Amino acid sequence: MQNEFVEARKSEFEELKQYIDTVKNSQGILMQTLQKAQDIFGYLPLEVQQFISDETNIPLADIYGVVTFYTQFTVEEKGKHKIGVCLGTACYVKGSQEIMDKLSEELNIKVGATTDDKMFTLEATRCLGCCGLAPVMIIDEDVYPKMEAKSVPEILKKYSN
Numbered sequence: 001m002q003n004e005f006v007e008a009r010k011s012e013f014e015e016l017k018q019y020i021d022t023v024k025n026s027q028g029i030l031m032q033t034l035q036k037a038q039d040i041f042g043y044l045p046l047e048v049q050q051f052i053s054d055e056t057n058i059p060l061a062d063i064y065g066v067v068t069f070y071t072q073f074t075v076e077e078k079g080k081h082k083i084g085v086c087l088g089t090a091c092y093v094k095g096s097q098e099i100m101d102k103l104s105e106e107l108n109i110k111v112g113a114t115t116d117d118k119m120f121t122l123e124a125t126r127c128l129g130c131c132g133l134a135p136v137m138i139i140d141e142d143v144y145p146k147m148e149a150k151s152v153p154e155i156l157k158k159y160s161n
């Protein structure tokens with residue numbers, strides 16, 4: 001029986017196959033293929049890794065090893081909006097943990113998790129290189145400088161629709 005995920009994402013698998021066909025005979029294609037697959041699917045579940053293995057003849061164990069080693073890859077589906085709270089030193093001393101706790105409470109998820117409706121993923125980040133703006137929160141491409149926990153509900157509303 002065909003796997004439901006594979007069935008539902010047929011066109012994405014087709015797009016990935018086309019990509020693999022174009023790079024198949026080149027050297028060291030794994031990283032770029034995984035990056036492409038993640039761009040297409042948003043994450044790299046086992047079905048996608050298996051497909052890449054079948055199409056490239058790279059053992060699944062090797063693919064899994066690379067996917068889990070590099071933090072740029074994820075095996076879990078992320079939310080539509082990614083929220084990052086900087087827990088670097090400058091942000092931390094200015095209260096970023098409080099912001100994180102408020103987000104966690106409002107979204108009802110822990111750090112690293114995604115809401116059930118797949119709207120938000122909450123992540124902690126290292127120093128973002130803009131410590132003068134501490135504490136910093138980022139949602140997708142939007143930077144929220146000198147963030148305050150009390151502003152969290154209002155800001156989340158903007159992304160909820």
Ligand code: FES
Binds near residue numbers: 089091127130131132
């Ligand atoms: S510590 Fe947060 S931006 Fe540097």
